[in-house]
Amino acid sequence: MRIRTIALLLILFGTLAVFSPADAQNAPEASERGKEVYEDSCAHCHGVEGRGDGSAAENLLPRPRDFTRGLYKIRSTEAGQLPTDQDLFDIITEGMPGSSMPEWETALSTDDRWQLVAYIKTFYPGFKENETPPKQITLAGKISYAEQSVEIGKELYVELGCVECHGNVGRGDGTSAPTLEDSWGFQTWPANLTQGWTFRGGYDTEDIFKRFIGGIAGSPMPAFEGDSFLNFGLTAEESKRLIELENRDEMTEAEEEESGKFYEKMDAAVDIALTIQEGGEVSAADIQTYNDAMKIVYEKSWHLANYVKSLMPEKRPEPAIGNNVLRSQYVQGALPAIDDAVWETFEARYFPLVGQVVIEPRQFNPTIDGVHVKSFYNDTEVAFLFIWDDRTHTTDETDENTGKTLEDALAVQFPVKVPQGPTAPKPYFLWGGRLPVYLWHWKASMPEQVTELTAKGINNAEVQEVQGELEVQSDYTDGQYKLWVKRALKTEDKKDLQLEPSVFVPIAFSAWDGSNGDVDTKRTMTSWYTFVLEPVPSSRRFVYPPLIAILSVGLLFGLRAFVQRRNSEEV
Amino acid sequence: MKTYLLASLTLLLACCYVGIVGITFADHHEAGEMEMLVFPEKYKPMAVSNGGTISGVVKFEGDKPEMKVLEITKDPKVCGVTEKYDESLVVGEDNALKNTIVYLIDISQGKDFDKEAKLEIDQKECKFTPHVQIVPVGQRLTMLNNDRVNHNVHIFSKINRPVNKQQTKNQKKLRIAAVKKAEGPVAVECDIHGWMSAWIAYVPHPYFAVTNEKGEFTLEEVPAGTYKLGYWHEACGTNNETPVEVTVEAGGTVTQDFTLKLK
Numbered sequence: 001m002r003i004r005t006i007a008l009l010l011i012l013f014g015t016l017a018v019f020s021p022a023d024a025q026n027a028p029e030a031s032e033r034g035k036e037v038y039e040d041s042c043a044h045c046h047g048v049e050g051r052g053d054g055s056a057a058e059n060l061l062p063r064p065r066d067f068t069r070g071l072y073k074i075r076s077t078e079a080g081q082l083p084t085d086q087d088l089f090d091i092i093t094e095g096m097p098g099s100s101m102p103e104w105e106t107a108l109s110t111d112d113r114w115q116l117v118a119y120i121k122t123f124y125p126g127f128k129e130n131e132t133p134p135k136q137i138t139l140a141g142k143i144s145y146a147e148q149s150v151e152i153g154k155e156l157y158v159e160l161g162c163v164e165c166h167g168n169v170g171r172g173d174g175t176s177a178p179t180l181e182d183s184w185g186f187q188t189w190p191a192n193l194t195q196g197w198t199f200r201g202g203y204d205t206e207d208i209f210k211r212f213i214g215g216i217a218g219s220p221m222p223a224f225e226g227d228s229f230l231n232f233g234l235t236a237e238e239s240k241r242l243i244e245l246e247n248r249d250e251m252t253e254a255e256e257e258e259s260g261k262f263y264e265k266m267d268a269a270v271d272i273a274l275t276i277q278e279g280g281e282v283s284a285a286d287i288q289t290y291n292d293a294m295k296i297v298y299e300k301s302w303h304l305a306n307y308v309k310s311l312m313p314e315k316r317p318e319p320a321i322g323n324n325v326l327r328s329q330y331v332q333g334a335l336p337a338i339d340d341a342v343w344e345t346f347e348a349r350y351f352p353l354v355g356q357v358v359i360e361p362r363q364f365n366p367t368i369d370g371v372h373v374k375s376f377y378n379d380t381e382v383a384f385l386f387i388w389d390d391r392t393h394t395t396d397e398t399d400e401n402t403g404k405t406l407e408d409a410l411a412v413q414f415p416v417k418v419p420q421g422p423t424a425p426k427p428y429f430l431w432g433g434r435l436p437v438y439l440w441h442w443k444a445s446m447p448e449q450v451t452e453l454t455a456k457g458i459n460n461a462e463v464q465e466v467q468g469e470l471e472v473q474s475d476y477t478d479g480q481y482k483l484w485v486k487r488a489l490k491t492e493d494k495k496d497l498q499l500e501p502s503v504f505v506p507i508a509f510s511a512w513d514g515s516n517g518d519v520d521t522k523r524t525m526t527s528w529y530t531f532v533l534e535p536v537p538s539s540r541r542f543v544y545p546p547l548i549a550i551l552s553v554g555l556l557f558g559l560r561a562f563v564q565r566r567n568s569e570e571v
Numbered sequence: 572m573k574t575y576l577l578a579s580l581t582l583l584l585a586c587c588y589v590g591i592v593g594i595t596f597a598d599h600h601e602a603g604e605m606e607m608l609v610f611p612e613k614y615k616p617m618a619v620s621n622g623g624t625i626s627g628v629v630k631f632e633g634d635k636p637e638m639k640v641l642e643i644t645k646d647p648k649v650c651g652v653t654e655k656y657d658e659s660l661v662v663g664e665d666n667a668l669k670n671t672i673v674y675l676i677d678i679s680q681g682k683d684f685d686k687e688a689k690l691e692i693d694q695k696e697c698k699f700t701p702h703v704q705i706v707p708v709g710q711r712l713t714m715l716n717n718d719r720v721n722h723n724v725h726i727f728s729k730i731n732r733p734v735n736k737q738q739t740k741n742q743k744k745l746r747i748a749a750v751k752k753a754e755g756p757v758a759v760e761c762d763i764h765g766w767m768s769a770w771i772a773y774v775p776h777p778y779f780a781v782t783n784e785k786g787e788f789t790l791e792e793v794p795a796g797t798y799k800l801g802y803w804h805e806a807c808g809t810n811n812e813t814p815v816e817v818t819v820e821a822g823g824t825v826t827q828d829f830t831l832k833l834k
Contacts, residue, residue, distance in 0.1 A: 069729060070732075071733070079734075079735075079736070080732040080733070080734060081732070126732075159739065159741070160721075160737060160739060161721030161723075161737055161739050161740075161763070164721055164763045165762075165763070175644075175645050175646075176645060176762065176763045176764070176765070178644070179644055179645075179765035180762055180765070181762075181765070183727060183733070215735055215736075217733065217735075220723070220725065220735070220762030221735070222723040222724075222725070222735040222736050222737040222762075223735060223736055223737075224737055225736075227742070227745065227746075228736060228737045228738070228739065228742075230739070230741050230742075270746055274711060274746060274748045274749075277748045278748050278749050278751075
């Protein structure tokens with residue numbers, strides 16, 4: 001018995017030593033075990049035969065991958081190449097954020113994940129036929145993040161045409177975005193480069209670098225390698241000179257000849273690059289020429305990767321709970337309008353949205369990531385600024401399947417009556433139930449108007465007879481909505497929420513992306529969060545902090561109770 | 572042992588099928604199965620003297636269809652100068668059917684490729700010309716960009732590896748690496764301008780022709796013999812099931828016309 005344990009331990013350590021994650025590995029031979037695990041854990045999405053047509057596939061976008069075409073998005077390899085075994089192992093281990101592909105690190109052992117790599121490779125004969133291992137992208141020579149590098153990268157972003165799909169500031173709202181299809185004919189959206197956490201393959205600078213150099217196979221995203229770059233094969237000085245020559249109205253004969261020489265040089269460099277790609281013979285001198293040319297391309301690519309990195313926060317913002325609860329700031333006098341610079345001084349609170357999947361029709365493939373909110377109030381009014389990204393400005397589109405009108409929209413939800421104390425029951429988060437909710441409903445087709453609703457359920461909302469005097473401003477620029485709403489703290493209408501400082505008020509959101517088919521219950525949502533009108537700074541400030549502390553503790557317990565209750569409801 | 576043999580035999584057969592015939596894949600351009608060209612197992616170039624000619628006209632059966640105008644959703648100043656049409660079905664005077672590939676299915680030896688032939692697809696006003704391009708295996712295709720806008724050249728190969736490369740407005744020429752295996756036709760698209768569409772056939776021998784606006788095709792320097800004559804058309808499909816047999820005599824000319832209808 002003991003001997004067996006020791007033997008097992010030895011084997012374990014042995015494998016650990018061999019399987020150290022630092023160096024890349026190859027998969028074992030495909031085995032029965034791989035098939036077994038695959039059919040248990042993967043086939044309901046990817047299909048028994050790997051065609052991406054499992055029973056759960058139909059509702060999902062992006063679709064679970066069809067493995068029979070050998071198209072893999074997240075690779076460390078050059079354009080057109082297959083992934084390495086390590087690439088496949090890593091993506092299975094980590095999953096693909098922004099899609100329904102789960103991570104398998106928790107559920108499956110390392111051995112099983114390697115068996116899966118071997119097994120999914122059998123679906124595409126190209127893995128076997130390829131005698132030479134795929135060529136990997138060199139990460140040597142990384143240029144570290146610096147403002148100057150970001151500036152150069154910004155120019156490349158435009159020059160190389162990333163902007164066509166990813167838009168001016170990277171929100172995935174480029175003019176080509178609405179018509180993109182993947183290699184299986186399904187609609188697909190360019191990544192929102194300001195939200196790295198939604199990337200399939202990670203958002204370290206190295207990840208970004210690999211993605212655009214190698215391309216994202218199966219998607220419209222092209223590869224940007226070698227001759228996609230301006231004047232490939234010329235040195236920086238030569239390139240500058242050529243651009244200078246070409247900008248002349250007229251060239252002398254000598255200059256014509258000079259520019260001709262540059263073109264010959266570029267042609268020769270491309271020729272070598274293609275020969276290498278085709279697996280042909282090249283001389284040592286050719287390889288030198290090629291390496292020199294690629295060095296410049298790789299330098300530019302690091303600048304570009306640094307620029308893309310500069311578009312996003314370091315990590316996904318924390319949701320607006322605990323220390324990050326939304327606190328409306330008190331100001332004396334008029335509240336700032338939508339375009340007031342004062343808003344910039346205030347850090348937004350982040351409310352992540354998820355697809356509504358409780359009630360039909362559901363949204364399994366949400367495209368809106370979250371709402372960012374800021375707020376100010378004065379003695380009589382409160383103003384909110386809601387900010388969210390949406391790749392398209394949709395005001396009037398017809399849904400092909402249902403014939404319904406699709407448009408972008410946002411709803412802000414409050415209880416009609418603020419629960420007395422943190423443990424008092426709140427209305428059901430899906431637009432209320434027995435306890436009603438009070439809603440502000442904004443639609444892109446009526447950008448200067450918010451409708452007040454009272455709802456007792458997601459399909460049970462009524463427009464309030466008395467519409468309060470809400471002031472509304474909105475804006476859509478570069479893939480981002482801004483909605484500004486101002487209302488009196490107190491109103492005459494009994495169906496409205498009444499606000500006063502220091503009271504924690506539940507708040508929740510629903511958002512609709514018309515171009516993603518969102519309509520009615522098919523939408524993205526949050527459950528309840530809270531916000532508070534930060535107490536007026538005054539001589540009594542000694543009283544407030546302890547009070548807030550007590551309230552916060554109470555709130556935490558309340559939240560816990562809420563989560564527990566929801567969990568038990570879900571079971 | 573026996574089962575092992577059987578298994579490898581099936582595998583071998585499967586491989587042959589993929590390699591030679593070009594398996595029919597569901598393509599995203601068509602709801603159903605996309606029909607492919609059929610290639611000989613082997614082809615040996617040799618000098619052809621006193622070869623014959625096969626020529627003919629391909630016509631469309633039925634009323635001449637209206638050409639669908641494409642919606643220009645982007646860069647209208649460059650792409651929208653003239654109206655663009657869906658070229659999946661171009662029917663001219665007398666119902667002449669353009670863009671049909673007519674070819675010899677089962678030729679195993681004959682002339683070599685014309686090495687001087689220009690292998691280009693032009694991108695002008697956000698339209699590919701020609702709509703159907705024959706590219707010999709082992710030779711490079713050149714994409715021209717005559718627009719002051721960015722394009723991306725997306726070639727949806729399935730037997731060879733697919734290609735998707737950016738061709739910016741600064742790159743007049745973008746050369747595409749040669750492929751090793753015969754395949755096709757495969758779709759060529761520009762994702763940036765979603766309406767742009769063309770086809771490439773990667774072929775192992777030179778007996779392929781594409782019909783012009785009069786529906787005409789000519790295959791020249793065909794060694795005397797009897798061959799299966801095939802066709803492929805984007806909207807009308809293929810005659811893979813029922814290829815026509817033609818007999819070419821030394822120095823002679825055979826005429827073979829086709830009338831195609833929508834699949």
